[in-house]
Amino acid sequence: MDMMWKIIDTLGAAMLPQIPYALGLSIFFTAVTYFKSQACNPGKVWWRNRELFTDLQYFFIGPIIMPYLRIMLMLLIAGLLRGALSDNDIVDYLQNGRGPVSQLPFWGQVAFYVIVGDFLLYWSHRMFHNLVLWPFHAVHHSSIDLDWTSTFRTHPVNQMLGSGLVSILMILIGVPPVIMIALVPFDIISAAFVHANLNWTLGPLKYVIATPVFHRWHHTGVDEGGDSNFSPTLSIWDYMFGTFYMPEGRLPQEYGVDDPLFPTTWAGQMIVPFKQFIDRLQQPPKAKAI
Secondary structure, three states, X not given: OHHHHHHHHXXXXXXXXXXXXXXXXXHHHHHHOOOOOOOOOOOOOHHHOOXXXXXXXXXXXXXXXXXXXXXXXXXXXXXXXXXXXXXXXXXXXXXXOOOHHHHOOHHHHHHHHHHHHHHHHHHHHHHOOOOOOHHHHHHHHOOOOOOHHXXXXXXXXXXXXXXXXXXXHHHHOOOOHHHHHHOHHHHHHHHHHHHOOOOOOOHHHHHOOOOHHHHHHHOOOOOOOOOOOOOOXXXXXXXXXXXXXXXXXXXXXXXXXXXXXXXXOHHHHHHHHHHHXXXXXXXXXXXXOO
């Protein structure tokens, strides 16, 4: 038990100092979207969203639970290591990592996690846009009034098979878990930024950094930009792999999924994707054209 609290204290100490910065920037993005000159969709403010109650449920559940699920993941790994390592070795493992990446200097480890992790998340995101896994990812795309509050609308299966698997891989190749925990606020800020109702494109930087307009096109229909712009932070992956979409002189207008029966409540969005997933697995494969 003492060892468990030591681990939680180690990881918690890395995350807590970052929370005020995350809150401050979230407030900033919220305030800026109030001005019509900065809004992608003027006149639409997050506190008037038609599904705001659902977003708020995700908002209070996601940021509170997910960082601690990551901590539980670290604890699980630590528990598996206890048979071969002492308590001090486990704490050192959480702070410094084990593997080739752990040999890099601190900023090298941070850069590796941000860049390589984003690359893996790009491909993970594309994986969730296939027909079988789509029901779980459709939860995130179901927002019809897209704004920063939509950031946290993510199904747990999407979380576990997406960022969860990437986190495990990062740990296995040596990224110190404390770095991953410390960067949780950065992840939240960058995600809130790209979902915010802003018309920012950042000029030439749009080919490197994901912007609000870039990501909002991703939330439109498939016939628009819904099957493009998969990068969470670095849009360069979409540019490299041919999935970049930002038409000049246009801004996205309509968002959501092409399913009028898709649930709008938190409870419904937790349950229905499992049914849709099973139904898709049971569908016979389509015959190939001769």
